[in-house]
Amino acid sequence: MDLTLIVVLVIVLALFFDFTNGFHDTANAMATPIATGAMRPKVAVALAAVLNLVGAFLSTEVARTISNGLIREGEGGVLISPTMIFAGLVGAVIWNLVTWLFGLPSSSSHALFGGLIGAAIVGAGLGSVDYLVLLDKVVLPALLSPVIAGLVAFCATRAAYAITRRYDGLPDGRAGFRFAQIFSSSLVALAHGTNDAQKTMGVITLVLISAGVLAPASNPPVLVIAACALAIAVGTYTGGWRIIRTLGKGLTDIKPAQGFAAETSTAATILASSHLGFALSTTQVASGSVIGSGLGRRGSSVRWGTAGRIGLGWLMTLPASAIVGAVAALIGLLGPLGVVIDLVAAAGVIVVIFVISKRDRVHARNAFEGVNEVAESARVVRIRKVKPKRPRRSAA
Amino acid sequence: MIDWASLFLVAGAALVSACLVVVLYALGLRMLSTAGRAPHVTPAEFTDAITIVTPAEAAAEAKRIKRAAARSPLTPLQKRLALLLAYTSFVLCGLVVLFGVYLIVPALHS
Numbered sequence: 001m002d003l004t005l006i007v008v009l010v011i012v013l014a015l016f017f018d019f020t021n022g023f024h025d026t027a028n029a030m031a032t033p034i035a036t037g038a039m040r041p042k043v044a045v046a047l048a049a050v051l052n053l054v055g056a057f058l059s060t061e062v063a064r065t066i067s068n069g070l071i072r073e074g075e076g077g078v079l080i081s082p083t084m085i086f087a088g089l090v091g092a093v094i095w096n097l098v099t100w101l102f103g104l105p106s107s108s109s110h111a112l113f114g115g116l117i118g119a120a121i122v123g124a125g126l127g128s129v130d131y132l133v134l135l136d137k138v139v140l141p142a143l144l145s146p147v148i149a150g151l152v153a154f155c156a157t158r159a160a161y162a163i164t165r166r167y168d169g170l171p172d173g174r175a176g177f178r179f180a181q182i183f184s185s186s187l188v189a190l191a192h193g194t195n196d197a198q199k200t201m202g203v204i205t206l207v208l209i210s211a212g213v214l215a216p217a218s219n220p221p222v223l224v225i226a227a228c229a230l231a232i233a234v235g236t237y238t239g240g241w242r243i244i245r246t247l248g249k250g251l252t253d254i255k256p257a258q259g260f261a262a263e264t265s266t267a268a269t270i271l272a273s274s275h276l277g278f279a280l281s282t283t284q285v286a287s288g289s290v291i292g293s294g295l296g297r298r299g300s301s302v303r304w305g306t307a308g309r310i311g312l313g314w315l316m317t318l319p320a321s322a323i324v325g326a327v328a329a330l331i332g333l334l335g336p337l338g339v340v341i342d343l344v345a346a347a348g349v350i351v352v353i354f355v356i357s358k359r360d361r362v363h364a365r366n367a368f369e370g371v372n373e374v375a376e377s378a379r380v381v382r383i384r385k386v387k388p389k390r391p392r393r394s395a396a
Numbered sequence: 397m398i399d400w401a402s403l404f405l406v407a408g409a410a411l412v413s414a415c416l417v418v419v420l421y422a423l424g425l426r427m428l429s430t431a432g433r434a435p436h437v438t439p440a441e442f443t444d445a446i447t448i449v450t451p452a453e454a455a456a457e458a459k460r461i462k463r464a465a466a467r468s469p470l471t472p473l474q475k476r477l478a479l480l481l482a483y484t485s486f487v488l489c490g491l492v493v494l495f496g497v498y499l500i501v502p503a504l505h506s
Contacts, residue, residue: 037439173434268414
């Protein structure tokens with residue numbers, strides 16, 4: 001009885017983590033097309049949600065790689081109990097919400113890894129984590145993926161501008177990149193769906209196996225796949241507008257050609273990494289692409305302050321969620337009462353974060369307004385110059 | 397330790413494929429504008445605070461671009477050739493993207 005309750009709790013929390021994962025990562029695919037006006041914000045997030053839903057059903061290959069090798073399990077290793085997974089998820093969810101509050105695009109998988117590592121250290125000691133694998137699979141890719149994606153996006157942006165540049169003053173047709181952005185960003189959203197929903201499926205399947213509901217090494221049941229797909233789609237549709245703002249406007253001002261180059265680079269890098277066996281994080285690849293495309297266009301600038309803040313967030317993701325996961329495990333392993341305390345505390349923190357976020361709400365309508373005061377003042381000047389009496393903005 | 401070979405493989409593959417798609421699409425746009433048919437895509441929403449355009453202004457801009465593009469110094473045959481090249485590169489670009497979709501969906505290749 002006790003065990004089934006904790007299993008249910010873990011499943012619910014895992015689905016909530018999936019939700020935060022979706023809404024954290026909407027920005028990866030949709031920040032740039034929204035910023036260049038390729039799609040209306042609501043249309044863009046709806047498209048991303050549908051593609052994530054579809055993507056989650058397309059592939060279950062990744063589903064059981066989540067704790068593969070990172071935490072020593074099985075013979076001679078440690079037994080990962082549902083309570084420890086629960087504590088790890090608490091760490092991941094809380095860190096995801098904190099980074100969302102600050103509008104930082106951080107890796108949801110790192111948050112999940114961090115939380116599980118923290119819980120494992122408390123539950124089974126420092127020796128339970130394979131630090132070499134951690135360095136190899138998590139830390140180094142985190143440093144390298146933005147560099148690779150940035151380089152690719154830089155070259156692609158340079159090429160796009162060089163090819164379409166005209167010296168005779170005739171129209172260059174660069175607005176046509178806006179149309180292509182719809183497809184390139186869709187590709188990113190689909191690739192994300194096939195990757196990220198899998199992680200939650202993996203966690204839930206792992207818990208069901210450890211509880212004896214499923215046979216060892218079995219595939220995720222259809223119900224689990226459907227629930228995860230739905231959770232990530234709803235999260236994607238909700239849209240983490242704070243992060244969309246950071247990626248779409250905070251790093252650099254994106255023009256359609258840059259947006260197309262950045263999205264194509266993101267999609268290509270993710271696809272190459274998932275097919276050639278060097279796993280890179282979607283979020284870090286997407287951020288690197290945006291920076292690379294900012295460097296690639298003449299006369300554009302990258303706001304390195306924002307980039308530095310994002311980088312700091314990445315560095316902190318693993319240790320911070322590990323600490324939260326460790327604390328949650330410390331309390332949770334006391335017994336059923338500890339799990340209840342964990343649950344109440346986590347719910348309290350989540351409520352506090354939402355209350356703070358209400359102070360300055362960011363949503364589809366205002367995600368890109370008032371970011372740049374110079375642009376804002378230029379708008380005032382233009383309104384005065386053209387037609388002062390009519391409101392310039394249509395009701396859209 | 398870190399598998400540098402596969403890392404460079406990933407970086408190289410990403411670089412080649414992303415540049416291929418972008419170069420093909422950009423070439424298509426370039427040929428389209430060479431053929432005197434520069435596309436005009438109005439933003440669906442004006443998130444950039446500087447440019448806020450009414451539908452009437454957008455239509456006027458589209459007309460202006462069309463007129464400017466028509467001043468091309470090319471002969472009709474050259475224009476038709478450019479248009480053909482434009483469509484060819486768009487189709488090739490679409491094929492590369494479809495290959496990307498093929499890679500995403502495991503049911504298609506496993």
